[in-house]
Amino acid sequence: MTDPVADWWGTAVSRIEPNRVELRGIPVQDLIGTIGFGAMIWLMLRGERPTDQQAHLLEAALVAGVDHGPHAPSIAVARMAATCGVGLNNAMASAINTLGDSHGGAGQECVLLLDEIRELEAAGSKLTDATDEVIAAWRERGIRYLPGFGHRFHTRDPRRDPLLELVDRAVTERIVEGGHLRAARAVEAALAPVPMNIDGATAVIYAELGFPAPLARGLFVLSRSVGILAHAWEETGQGRRNKGPIPPSVLPTYLG
Template sequence: MNHPGTWTTAVTEIQPNHVAVRGYDIAELMGNISFGQAVYLILRGELPDPSVGLLMEAILVASIDHGATPPSTLAARTVASTGANLGQSVAAGILSINRWHGGAIQDCAIQLGRIIQRAGKEQCKLQDAANAELADMKARGERMSGFGHRVHASDPRTRRLFELCREAGVAGPYLDAASAVEKFFEMTGKSLPINVDGAIGAVLAQLGFDPAVMNGVFMIARLPGLVAHVAEEQSREKPMRKIDPVHHAYDGPKSRTLK
């Protein structure tokens, strides 16, 4: 019998000597499913097929870090350099993941969804719907989220994610809409390939994720990178240093392979 006024949660059940995530005993999950599958389970409520689990893993690995330049990394390092502890510094990094950093995942998924809806509503080809939608966006002075990159012209993470998506058999309209957007930009003389945020947005939308949790997937993925940067800042650098956002160099292990 619940206490009067008891509120409910469907995420995890806790009883003495019993922890069950979305109904699955946590001890049974441990050692049997990957972290990617567990993230899918907790956000969606169901376990993914193994191939979709692999895709989730790939998304988490793809976003684990992007060097010292992203705003979240600079924010975390800056806060660490003031003497803040690990939690405070990492939280500062997470606070910097918003509409313009990481947020392209969610916005791209929504915008690709609009293209798909338009094609359905106007009974036209996806390419025509993409052309019309992007022309409207340009007229409103809006950018297509998830396309273009300051550093990469052909992002290796994007290619690999789409490859894994096809291998998992979940390629579909969102990936087709993303190709239509790339074609539109090519036709207008701009090379604005889909970036990793856009690719993750397209794949998560294809998997049926609610756009409202998509930036959360990026936060989950980037957290280990932020912890590594904060720990390095605290152990290597002096407090209150001037952190140059551009002029820094890599001095970690030389390029190596898994084999």
């Protein structure tokens, strides 16, 4: 017989009782000092421990997305909020809340793009035909920039190659299957000379590791939170106040 009160927040993620803390069924004292943070993220999301190779690949993606400087809205907002005296928690929350569809959501969208290609492949289409069909469908929806490809700042994202090299190695070692990697490279070939960017490369990793598309965004949020914290903390220590988004010597264009 169920207890409607105890079932209110029923969860398999954690078990908390007096003198007892279990995470995914494992006593926390058995995890402290024995598991890395990337593997801990995997355990909490998936309910099982990753292999060392899976954890290494996940951590590589998380490391790659940590920071992209004040060019990124999330980092700029973190620094600006910190100068308003709101404290680290509010500065971080303000920055994280900017990670929406246009900034932070490309990884999730890229996984969905690659999933569509793989579905057509599974139905019997050739990879190139499936790629062309999906790209055309996305273009018809008015999507000008395909998520995960091209970059407004880099002609070639320096994070792309090392990430894809790790995926290539993981495919060779049969850690991942490689279908999403093949689909991403097919899109890149179709869009040439526009290269894959970090959102595309990390989308490949998350998808190859079996994370559904929404978690590609969630994992990016975890990754970028590290850079957000570092920038907010640095700005807090510089003692500046109300440092707005543009220097005071630059007046916004009046459109009236």
